[in-house]
Amino acid sequence: MKKLFSIENMDVCYGDSPVLRGVSMSVDKGEILGIVGESGSGKSTTIYASLGILGKGGRVTGGSIRYEDRELLKLSEEEMRRLRGKEISLIAQNPVESFHPIRKIRSQLKELIKCHGGLSFQEAEEQMLAIMEKINLKDGKRILNSYAFEMSGGMCQRVSIAMAMVLSPMLLFADEPTSALDVTVQKQVVGELLKLREDFGTAVFLVSHNMGVISHMADTVAVMYGGMVLEYGKKDLVIRNALHPYTKNLIQAVPSMDKPAPKGVLSAACDRSAPGCPYRNGCSCKKEQCEELMPGLQEAEPGHFVRCFFV
DSSP states (O other), X not given: OOOSEEEEEEEEEETTEEEEEEEEEEEOXXXXXXXXXXXXXXXXXXXXXXXXXXXXXXXXXXXXXXXXXXXXXXXXXXXXXXXXXXXXXXXXXXXXXXXXXXXXXXXXXXHHHHHHOSSOHHHHHHHHHHXXXXXXXXXXXXXXXXXXXXXXXXXXXXXXXXXXXXXXOSEEEEESTTTTSOHHHHHHHHHHHHHHHHHHOOEEEEEESOHHHHHHHOSEEEEEETTXXXXXXXXXXXXXXXXXXXXXXXXXXXXXXXXXXXXXXXXXXXXXXXXXXXXXXXXXTOOXXXXXXXXXXXXXXXXXXXXXXXX
């Protein structure tokens, strides 16, 4: 069955250096896909490649990125610009820096409507005020007349969510939406994203290094390391029955009051041009073939995929 959004065997390079290799994942309407891994594993690069905003030197060198029946890699920049913000939105990692520093929120909302249309500015303002009310921002009119620096990080994050949802996109990319927030506000933002999914049927690509957020929010989980997907499947299969040694180490590294402090996990900034399994240097199950051969992403059980020779 065709998915709302799918990535198949995507490769990304910056200059001549490989960053992502053979990345595949998909999401359907109303589904939340959680992409988890350490800093440097390729999570954010996956969503920026999907949006066509890799920046200087970055390019997709292989694979396919499809939204509904459209191959995004074949669209012009103008066609991509029409999609971004209207049908596909982004919540950036840093909520304060995602806004223009010397323009009020209302001015930036006007620019969004000018670029994409679909609503009059009055309708868009009413829609944004309604969304802000839903996510517990009570003083919406004052917020629209504010600058980003006048708001807290948690408030900026909620305003960025409201801005991303104002045109009712089908797909939302959320890049570490809770990383800049304290624990109390994290819980509120997680609840607000789940409510928006329920209210609008929006599919979400959720990028996080926080296994707790992923286990609470995601329907499907992709575990990334070294620019590759090492484990992929429904949340209960991946979190409750982890098969890849890296996934097991990530779960064991989650702090707990009733066990010793975790030792941590090998850095994901490995040599991505080297042969062999990307996690071979951190794996207790490593054997000779792991040094030279790259394992494929195989279905270990129905709906549960893992990239390992020995699972």
